[in-house]
Amino acid sequence: MTAPLPEGFRIDGWELGGVIGSGGWGTVHEAHALADGTPAAVKVLPTGALGPGQRAALGELVAREVRFSTEADHPHLIRTHAVCTVDAPHLPELDGAIALVMDRAETSLRQSLDEDGRLPDPVRVLRGVIAGLAHMHGAGWVHGDLKPANVLLGASGEVWLADFGLATELDGTHAHMPPLGTLDHLPPEWWSQRTGADGAVVRPTADIWAFGVLAHQVLTGGLHPFPGATARARSLAAQAYARGTAPLRLDAGLDEDWRRIVADCLAPDHAARLKHTAASIEARVRALAGEKRARRALLPAVAAVTLAGALAATGFTLLGDGGEERPARRTPASVTPAVVTPAGNIAEDSDVPQALRPVIVDAAQHCSDAEVTPALLAAMLKTESGFDPRASRRDEYGIAMWTPSVFRAWAVDGDGDGDKDYWSPPDAISTMSLYVCWLDQRFKQAGLPAADLPALIAAGWRTSDRTVIEERGVPARVQPYVDEVLRQLAVYGR
C-alpha cells in the first residue's frame, strides 16, 4: 500500500489534513480550502503502480464518478467539487495521482452501525437514502453498489449516497457494469446472469433490492435479512429464497409498515420487484416518516388533509384539456384561534391559506435539515407571490416564482400527476423545498454562520449558492427581500 500524502500537502486550492481511511483504490484525507477554510475530503487515487488494465479501470471509475457528480446535484448525493492531479515529483508513487475533492462527511453508515448499532433516527437516514436513489433513477442512473459503506453522514445530519464509481447511466431499462459490487447487497438474479464483455446487467431493481437489505440493517442495528455467518452464506440463503425453497424471515423487531416495504424491496426476482420503484418506495417512506413525526409533534389536523382536498380547496384543478390548469383565486384563510406552534410549523392564526398548509408541511418534511421548516417555506412563498399560483414576473412563474430553466433542473412531481409543472403549487413547493435544502447544506459545508442560515437560504434562492458563499453573507441587492422573508418567518414561526 502506498504511503499517504503528508499533512499540510497542497493540491491546487486545497490543503490536506489527516487520513480518514483507505479503500480499494486509494486514501481519503481530511482537507480544507485555502481560500476560505471550507472543509472537504480528498480521495487520492495513485496510478503509478497500476498496470495498464488497472489504470484504464481506474480512469473509468473516476470518469463515472465525476460525470455523475456534476450531472446529479442533489441534497442526498455527495458532490465532487474538483478533480485535480497530484504534483509531487519527490514522491514518485503519488506523483500524477488523481485527487477527487468532495463534500466532507463525518462518518459512514457502515461505521455508525458497527460502532453504535441502533441509530438515533434510522428512518431519517433511510428517507435520505431513498430520496437520493429516487433522484438517481429519475435522472437515468443506477447506483450499482448501494451498501452502508457508501452512505455517508455529515456533521449536520446530512445523508449522502457516495461512491458513484459503479453508477451507470441507464440504457433503456438496464445498464452494464463490471462484475464488482458487494456480495451482501447483490440481488439473487445477479448470480444467474451472464456476464458478457460489457459486464453484468444492472437495473434499477438491483438498487431496490440493495435498499431492502440496507433498510433491514439500519432498522435492526445491523442485521442482514438473510441468515449466514459469511457474505457467501447469506447470498446462498437469498438465492434459496428467490428459488422458493426458503421463506423470507425478516427480523421480528420490524414494525408492520416497514416489514411490508422491506419485503417489497426484497421481492424475489427482477420482474416482481419492477412495480416497486425508488419513487414509490420514497413516497411510502416519506408518508411513514411524516405520519410518525406528525403524531409525535401533535400537529393540528393538517397532516390528515389529502393533497387532492388541499388542491380543491385552493380552487386549483388539474385539467386534462391540453394540459392547462385553471386556478381560481382563493378565498382568504379563515382565522382560527392561536395554538402553540411546534418549532418551525406554521402558526395557526397566520395568513397562510389553510389548504396549502399540508402541501407546505409535506414539502418541508422532504428535507432532513432542521432549518428548512414549513414556516420558512411559507415565508418565502408569501414574499415571492403572496401565495398566488398564477403569479408571474418577467421570466418567473407560479406560486414559488420559478425560472423555468432552473425549475427543470430540480423539478419534483409533488402532486403525483406524472408531470412536473411550476404552475402546480405542490410541484413548485416540493421543488422549492428540495432546492433550499441543497442551499442549506451548501452553506453549512461552506462554514457560514448557523444562526444566519434562514437569511442565507432566502438570499441564495434569489441569487445563487455561489454568490452567497463568495460574499460570505447576504448580498446587499437582495437584503430587502431577505428582510421581508425574515419578517414573515417571525410571524409564521412564532
Ligand SMILES: Nc1ncnc2c1ncn2[C@@H]1O[C@H](COP(=O)(O)OP(=O)(O)OP(=O)(O)O)[C@@H](O)[C@H]1O
Ligand atoms: N467524502 C468523504 N468524507 C469523509 N469520509 C469519507 C468520504 N469518502 C470516503 N470516506 C471514508 O474514507 C474511507 C475510504 O473510503 P473509500 O471510498 O476510498 O473506500 P471504501 O468505500 O471503504 O472502499 P471501496 O471504494 O474500495 O469499495 C471510508 O472509511 C469512507 O467512509
